Amino acid sequence: MQVEYEAVIGIETHVQLLTKTKAFCSCPSKFGSDPNTNVCPVCLGHPGTLPSLNAAAVELGVRASLAFGGAVARTSKFDRKQYFYADLPKGYQISQYDEPLCSGGAVEVEEKDGTRRRYGITRAHLEEDSGKTVYGGADRMAGSEYSLVDFNRAGVPLLEIVSEPDMRSGRDAYQYGDELRRILRFAGVSDGNMAEGSMRCDVNVSVRPKGTSDFGTKVEIKNMNSFSNMQKAIDYEIDRQSNLLRTGRGSEIVLETRLWDEFKLQTYSMRKKEGLADYRYFPEPDLPPLILSDGMLEQIKASMPELPAARRARYLSLGLPLQDVLVLADEPTIATFFDTVLATKVSPKAAANWITGDIQAYCKDNKKGMGELAMTPQVLADMVALIEEGIISGKIAKDLLPSLLEGAANEKGVRQLVTERGMTMVTDEGQIAAMVEQILAANPKQLEQYRGGKNKLQSFFEGQVMKESKGRVDPKLMKAVLMKKLNQEA
Numbered sequence: 058m059q060v061e062y063e064a065v066i067g068i069e070t071h072v073q074l075l076t077k078t079k080a081f082c083s084c085p086s087k088f089g090s091d092p093n094t095n096v097c098p099v100c101l102g103h104p105g106t107l108p109s110l111n112a113a114a115v116e117l118g119v120r121a122s123l124a125f126g127g128a129v130a131r132t133s134k135f136d137r138k139q140y141f142y143a144d145l146p147k148g149y150q151i152s153q154y155d156e157p158l159c160s161g162g163a164v165e166v167e168e169k170d171g172t173r174r175r176y177g178i179t180r181a182h183l184e185e186d187s188g189k190t191v192y193g194g195a196d197r198m199a200g201s202e203y204s205l206v207d208f209n210r211a212g213v214p215l216l217e218i219v220s221e222p223d224m225r226s227g228r229d230a231y232q233y234g235d236e237l238r239r240i241l242r243f244a245g246v247s248d249g250n251m252a253e254g255s256m257r258c259d260v261n262v263s264v265r266p267k268g269t270s271d272f273g274t275k276v277e278i279k280n281m282n283s284f285s286n287m288q289k290a291i292d293y294e295i296d297r298q299s300n301l302l303r304t305g306r307g308s309e310i311v312l313e314t315r316l317w318d319e320f321k322l323q324t325y326s327m328r329k330k331e332g333l334a335d336y337r338y339f340p341e342p343d344l345p346p347l348i349l350s351d352g353m354l355e356q357i358k359a360s361m362p363e364l365p366a367a368r369r370a371r372y373l374s375l376g377l378p379l380q381d382v383l384v385l386a387d388e389p390t391i392a393t394f395f396d397t398v399l400a401t402k403v404s405p406k407a408a409a410n411w412i413t414g415d416i417q418a419y420c421k422d423n424k425k426g427m428g429e430l431a432m433t434p435q436v437l438a439d440m441v442a443l444i445e446e447g448i449i450s451g452k453i454a455k456d457l458l459p460s461l462l463e464g465a466a467n468e469k470g471v472r473q474l475v476t477e478r479g480m481t482m483v484t485d486e487g488q489i490a491a492m493v494e495q496i497l498a499a500n501p502k503q504l505e506q507y508r509g510g511k512n513k514l515q516s517f518f519e520g521q522v523m524k525e526s527k528g529r530v531d532p533k534l535m536k537a538v539l540m541k542k543l544n545q546e547a
Contacts, residue, residue, distance in 0.1 A: 061267045062299040066224035066260065066291060070237060072216045072247045073186065073255040074117040079216035080185045081108030081151065088253045092207040099238070100212030101148030107343050110135075114214035115347065117246045118158050119357050120181050121216055123232075124244040125178055125237070127162030132348050135183075135341040143536045144188035144206050153182035154219075154338045158347070164220075164240065165366060171379060176233045177221030183347075186213040190256070210254070216246070222261070226295070227288035234284045239365045242473060243389050247358045258287055264298040273298070278317055278324055290317040294324055316482055368392055375405040384413045390428035397434035403441040412438060415455065419462050431464030438540055439471040450471075450537040452528030453480050483530045489538050492530065496521045507543060518543065 072381075079086050082099035136154040153321045162178035188211040189200050192508060193201030218237065224230045238249040238256055249256045258281040263273035276294060281287040294315070301309050315324040368386040373379065385395050398408045412427075416437075420427060440461060443449045449457070459478060460466075466474045475481055496518060497504050507514040519522065522535055 060303070062264045062295075062302060063267045064225050064291070065222045065263050065265060065272055066226075066230055067222040068220045068224070068230060068233065068261070069259040070218045070220075070234065071186070071257045071391065072121070072218060072241060072249070074114050074214040074216055074226055074366055075245065075247055076113045076117065076214055078110055078111060078113075078210035080111050080114050080183070081212055082152075084212065087209075088250075090209055092205070093209060095209040096211070100146070101138045101208060103105065107514050109343075109419070110344060110347070114183060114358060115158075116353075117214075118216050119349070119354065120244050120361065120458050121218070121241055121246040122159035122162065122181055123358060124240050124246070125162040125164055125181075125218075127159035127178060127181060129159055129354065130344055131354075133158045133182075134346045135344045136338045137341050138184075139337040142187065142333070143204070144208075144211070146188065146208060146211055151187060151341055151344070156346075157182035158216075164233055164237050164377075165451045166236045167366075167369065167383070169379065169383065171258070174229070174232065176223045176229070176501045179219045181218045183422060184215050184217055186210050186215050221248055221414070227291035230260060230291050231284045231288040232426055234287065236365070239387065243362060243364050243368075243392075245362065251284075254282065258284060258472070259286060260291055262291055262294045262298070264295060264302065273302075274307075274312055276310065276312070276324075279312045279314050281317065286317055286319055289319075289322060290324055293317075293322065297324070308455075342495035349403065372405075372409075377405060377409050381409045381413050384417065385409060390426055394427045394434050394437075398441075400440045401435065401438035401442070403438050404445065407441045407444070408437065411441065411454075411458075415458055416462070419459075430462060431467065432462045433467055436466050436471055439466070443471060443475065444529065447484070447531065449475055450482055450528055450530075450532060452523065453482065456480070456528065471524065482531065483526060484534060486534060486538060489535050490542070492522055492525055493518075493535070493539050493542050496525060504543075512534055515540075515543065 073086075076086050078084060079095075079100055084097050084100055085176045098198050099108060119129055133153055134156045135151055137149040138152045138154070139149045141148055147170060157180045159181040160179070162181070164176045164178065165198075166174045166176070168174070188206050188208040191205045191207060193203060194321055215221055220233065220330050224233060226233060228476055238251075241247045241256075242249050249432050251257070260278045261275050262278065263275045264273060265273045276298070278287075278290050278294060281290060301307055311329070313329050314327045316327045317324050367380050372382040377385070384391065386392055395408065398412075399405055416427075416430075419425075420430070440449075440454055440457065444451060444454055453475075457471075457475065457478075459475075461471065469477075500518070500521065503514050503517060507518070518539055519536065522530060522539060526535075
C-alpha cells in the first residue's frame with residue numbers, strides 16, 4: 058500500500074513598518090530613492106556609532122500585535138544576530154531573540170462559502186532590515202555577471218511575524234498571508250506592498266506520512282514576493298519532497314535554504330541552512346531593555362481602527378451577501394469609500410453593487426486604486442439617491458458613471474450635471490404614450506405577432522422604447538403604458 062504524505066508549513070513574514078525614518082537612525086525609510094542616498098554612519102555600521110530606537114516603530118509593532126490578538130510583552134530586549142553577507146553592513150543584525158515584543162495570536166481566514174480556518178502565530182519581534190543586493194542590474198541571481206549593493210534599506214524597521222506550522226498546502230499559505238497583509242493594512246502598520254519588498258515571506262516546508270506527528274526535514278524557501286508565487290513554490294516543494302520519500306531517496310531532503318525560479322516553476326538550492334548556534338545571539342549592548350508603560354499600551358489600544366473581521370461582520374449585518382462583503386472589506390481605501398457613502402443613508406446594497414461592479418471594473422481597467430479615483434464618495438451617494446428618487450434610471454446612471462469617475466460632478470454636483478445634460482427620466486405619461494405609439498407603428502409585423510399570441514415580444518417592444526428614449530423613460534410607467542397600447546383593439 059502506497060504511503061500518503063502531508064505537508065507541514067510555517068511562514069516567517071517580514072513586514073516593513075510605516076515609519077518615516079529607520080529603526081535606529083534618522084535616515085529616511087523611503088522606497089525608490091537613488092541607491093545609497095538614504096544612509097548615514099549609524100546604518101552603515103561605522104565604528105563608534107550608536108543606535109537610537111525609533112519610538113514609532115515600537116508603536117506600530119504593538120499595533121500589529123494587538124491586531125492579530127498577540128500578547129504584548131511589557132519588557133523585551135534587543136539582540137545581535139551574527140551573520141556575514143555583503144548587504145549587512147554591521148556584520149550583525151539588531152533583532153529580538155529570546156524576549157520578543159509579542160507572543161501568540163492568530164489569523165482567521167474566512168472562506169467564500171462562509172467556513173473559517175485559524176492559523177496560529179508563535180511570536181512577533183522587531184528587527185532591522187539588511188540592504189538590497191542587485192544582480193546584474195536586475196533582481197535575479199541566475200545568469201548575472203556582477204552584483205551591486207544598495208544600503209538604502211539597511212536599518213529599515215521590520216516586524217517579523219512567525220506562524221505556527223498550521224498550514225498544509227500552498228492554498229493555506231496564500232490565504233494566511235493574504236489575510237495577515239489585510240489586517241496589517243487596516244491597522245495602519247504597513248502598506249504590505251510585496252512588489253516593493255514591504256512584505257516578504259520565508260516559507261518552511263516539510264512532509265511526513267499522514268497520521269504521524271513527527272516533523273520531517275525542513276526546507277526554507279526564501280524571500281517570496283507574491284502570494285501566488287508562494288503557493289506555487291510550496292506545492293512544488295511538497296511534490297518534490299513527497300516523490301523523494303516515495304522513491305527511497307529521503308536522505309536527499311536536507312536542511313537548506315532554497316529559492317523559487319518563477320520562470321522554470323521550480324525551487325533550487327541556495328545554501329545549507331544555518332542553525333541558531335551559527336547566529337551566535339547575544340544581548341545588544343548599546344540598547345537598553347524595551348519597557349512599555351501602561352499608559353502607552355492603553356493609548357495604542359484606544360487608537361486601534363476597525364479591523365477586517367469586524368468590518369466583514371458589520372457589512373454582513375447590513376444584509377449584504379458575503380461575496381460583496383469580501384470585496385468591500387478587502388482594502389482600507391475600498392472600505393473607507395463605502396463607509397463614507399453609507400454615512401449619507403443611501404441603500405447599502407445599491408452602493409455596494411456600484412462599488413463591487415462598475416467601479417471596481419473601472420479601477421481594474423485603469424490600474425487605479427479606490428484612493429486614486431477622481432470621484433468622491435458623496436458623488437456616488439448622490440447618484441444612488443437620484444436613482445432611488447426616480448430622477449434617473451440605472452441605465453442613465455451607467456451612462457453617466459464614466460464622467461463621474463473622472464470628477465465631472467465634484468464641483469457642480471450630480472443633480473445639476475444630470476439637468477444640464479438632459480438626462481432626467483421622462484415621467485410624463487403623454488410623452489411616453491407618444492413614444493410607444495411611434496414604436497408600434499414602426500414594427501407592425503411584430504405587433505401583429507404579439508396580438509396573435511406571441512407574448513414574448515413584449516420584451517422586444519420594451520427594449521425599443523428604452524432605446525428610443527435613450528434609457529430615460531420611467532420603466533414602470535413605460536411598461537404600464539406599453540401594455541395598455543399592446544392589448545387594445547387594433
